[in-house]
Amino acid sequence: MSPRSAATPADLEPCTGFLRRLIRTESLPGLEGSLAALVCEEMDRLGYVDVRRDEVGNALGRIAGGGDAEPLMLNTHLDHVDVGDPSAWPHPPFAAEIRDGRVWGRGAVDIKGPLAAQVYGAARLIGGAPPPGDVWVTAVVQEEIGGVGARHLAASPPARLIVVGEPSRLHIRRGHRGRIELVLRIFGKSVHASVPASGVNPLYSLARFLDGLSSIEHSEAGELGASTVAPTLVATDQSSANVIPAEVAQTLDWRNVPGETEEVVLARLQELVDDVLEPGARAELTIPTQDRVTYTGVHAPIPANNPSYLLAESHPLVEAARGLAEAALGRPPGVGVWSFATDGGHFAAAGCEPVGFGPGDERLAHTVDEHIEIGQLAAALDVNEAFARELTSRATALDSVSSN
Numbered sequence: 001m002s003p004r005s006a007a008t009p010a011d012l013e014p015c016t017g018f019l020r021r022l023i024r025t026e027s028l029p030g031l032e033g034s035l036a037a038l039v040c041e042e043m044d045r046l047g048y049v050d051v052r053r054d055e056v057g058n059a060l061g062r063i064a065g066g067g068d069a070e071p072l073m074l075n076t077h078l079d080h081v082d083v084g085d086p087s088a089w090p091h092p093p094f095a096a097e098i099r100d101g102r103v104w105g106r107g108a109v110d111i112k113g114p115l116a117a118q119v120y121g122a123a124r125l126i127g128g129a130p131p132p133g134d135v136w137v138t139a140v141v142q143e144e145i146g147g148v149g150a151r152h153l154a155a156s157p158p159a160r161l162i163v164v165g166e167p168s169r170l171h172i173r174r175g176h177r178g179r180i181e182l183v184l185r186i187f188g189k190s191v192h193a194s195v196p197a198s199g200v201n202p203l204y205s206l207a208r209f210l211d212g213l214s215s216i217e218h219s220e221a222g223e224l225g226a227s228t229v230a231p232t233l234v235a236t237d238q239s240s241a242n243v244i245p246a247e248v249a250q251t252l253d254w255r256n257v258p259g260e261t262e263e264v265v266l267a268r269l270q271e272l273v274d275d276v277l278e279p280g281a282r283a284e285l286t287i288p289t290q291d292r293v294t295y296t297g298v299h300a301p302i303p304a305n306n307p308s309y310l311l312a313e314s315h316p317l318v319e320a321a322r323g324l325a326e327a328a329l330g331r332p333p334g335v336g337v338w339s340f341a342t343d344g345g346h347f348a349a350a351g352c353e354p355v356g357f358g359p360g361d362e363r364l365a366h367t368v369d370e371h372i373e374i375g376q377l378a379a380a381l382d383v384n385e386a387f388a389r390e391l392t393s394r395a396t397a398l399d400s401v402s403s404n
Contacts, residue, residue, distance in 0.1 A: 012378045015120040016103065018042055019377065020096035022112035023105040029145045032057060032078040033295040039078070039139050042119060047126040048137070057296045058140045058149045060158070063122055063388065066130030070392040073136040073159035074118040074384065076166070076358075077143030077150070077343060080107040081366050089368045102371040110365035113372035114165035114358035114380070115139055121384025134158070135388045141294055143343050146302035148292050150343035154350035161317060161392055162354040163384075164344040167365060167372075170379055171334035172325060173356030174318050177224050177255040178308030179341045180265055184209065184273065185284045190238070190246035200280035202248045206234075208276035209250070217268055221257035223337050224310055229254045255341075258308050262287060306341040309348035311355065316398035320391055321355045328382040338362065357383060 027035035039059040043051045048061035059078065065071065083093040083106050091097045091104040098104075103113070122137050136158045140149025166173070186206055191199030210231055218227045230253045236245035254265050266285060273283045289303045311318050313335060325333040340362070344354035359380035360372040 009378055009381055011120050011124065011381065012374070015116050015377060015381060016374055018120065019103055019108070019112055019116040019372075022116060023096035023103070023107050024094055026094060027078050027080055027107070028082065029079040029142045030293060030295055032141050035078050036139070036141070036295075039115070039119065043137065046119070046123040048123070053296075054152070055296065056141055056149055056152045056294045056298045056300070058138060058153055060136060060138045062158075063125055063135040063137075064130060065133040065135065067132040069132030070161055070396060071134040071136060071159040072131075072388065072392045073138055073157065073162045074122055074388065075138045075140065075150075075162055075164055075343065075347070076111050076115040076118055078111075078115075078139045078141055079144050080110065080112070081144055084368065093368075098374075101374050103374060104371040106370060108370050108372040109167045109360035109362065110370070111143070111166065113360045113377060114167060117359050117377055117380035118163075118165045118384050121381045122388040124381070124385045125388050131389050132393045140343060142292055146290070146292060146304065147306060147343050147346050148294060148300045148302055150346040151302070152300070154346045154352065157347065157350065157352055160352050161395060162344070162347050162352050163321070163387055163391070164342050164347075164354045164356045165358040166338065166342045166356055167358045167360035167362040168338070168356055169334075169361050170325070170329065170357070170359060170376060170383070171336060172318060172321050173336060173338050174313065174315070175224065175310030176308060176338035176341055176344065177227065177257055178345050179306045180254040180256055180262060180287060181304030182252040182254060182265070182269065183286055183288050184250045184252065184269070185247060185286075186250075186277070186281055187247050187283070188245070188278075188281050191244050193242045193244055196244060199244045200278065201244050202281055203236075203245070205276055205278045205281045205283070206248050206250055208278075209272060212272050212276055216272055219257050219260045219264075221259065221308075221310055224257050224308070227254065227256045227260055256308050258310050260308070262305060307345035307349040308341070309345050309354070310337065311353065315353070317353050317355050317391075317395045319398050320394035321357060321387065324386040324390055324394060325357065325383050328386045329379055357387070
């Protein structure tokens with residue numbers, strides 16, 4: 001660690017205090033209003049301009065640039081997953097206790113630690129030399145249930161270049177697989193279980209489908225590896241054990257790679273479905289859409305598809321982020337991909353270029369052991385400050401060199 005990173009920054013204590021207030025403010029999907037207000041109040045207090053909440057409840061703040069460089073957006077989300085049984089936690093999930101140099105609680109890693117580090121890291125530029133272009137810090141709603149806020153923001157993004165602040169252990173992330181949720185419904189003929197031959201049991205077709213699923217074709221994409229598919233939920237239309245169901249529904253979780261579109265996935269699965277249907281059975285394969293409602297009252301029909309994306313390791317934004325992170329950390333950061341989907345996929349699908357960086361161990365996300373090291377929070381302040389100050393101009397310069 002460099003001497004600069006080893007020193008305790010003056011804003012670490014207020015940033016840590018802000019993180020603890022974030023954790024203590026519950027913000028399940030659709031209930032992020034209090035947290036969005038807290039984020040906006042903190043940005044106002046720090047001196048951001050254009051601080052506001054948009055139609056769906058996303059929190060936005062801007063630091064005015066002093067030149068004509070491209071704007072930059074630092075982006076995280078506001079919502080967290082459920083805690084489950086609070087008694088299973090080693091520390092109360094919303095107490096934000098500090099133990100052994102770590103802040104504990106739901107959201108410490110996913111996503112309130114990265115959020116605090118972005119708000120405070122970028123704020124270091126306020127009152128000093130302005131960045132070459134505008135810097136936006138945004139925190140969006142309902143990332144955990146389909147990306148309502150990111151989809152809304154991506155329709156008219158304030159910046160093309162984006163740092164997605166999901167936890168990455170201070171490494172640079174350049175993409176991830178996507179997620180497509182599908183539901184296979186197989187219809188048969190319901191009859192009394194004592195005369196099975198007079199009906200059409202859809203469970204037999206489902207059994208054949210599941211047996212063939214392991215040999216279905218998958219695509220690969222470099223470091224992302226191959227796509228995968230997993231059967232998850234299964235349900236029939238019956239609650240009586242002595243009735244052959246008329247319908248069975250199987251949910252599938254397909255983790256896709258770039259180039260593996262919804263149409264490609266549907267076609268591959270449909271070929272298997274057509275192969276396995278028992279005589280008299282029929283099937284329907286769909287990507288479900290759910291009506292999500294934001295805390296501001298906006299209804300948004302959201303299909304169950306989170307896009308994949310992958311920037312090349314030589315991409316100017318990746319190279320610029322790696323160089324700035326190395327200078328701030330005093331060591332080279334790792335460069336890789338996330339194992340899970342983020343809102344970065346929605347921004348990439350809209351033509352933006354997202355690179356990932358955040359404090360915290362992503363392997364702790366969604367667990368009862370969720371916590372973040374305060375030392376990582378301090379380091380992330382340095383890196384986010386460097387990103388806010390130089391990332392767009394550095395990336396543009398590298399892009400210019402590579403184009404010549």
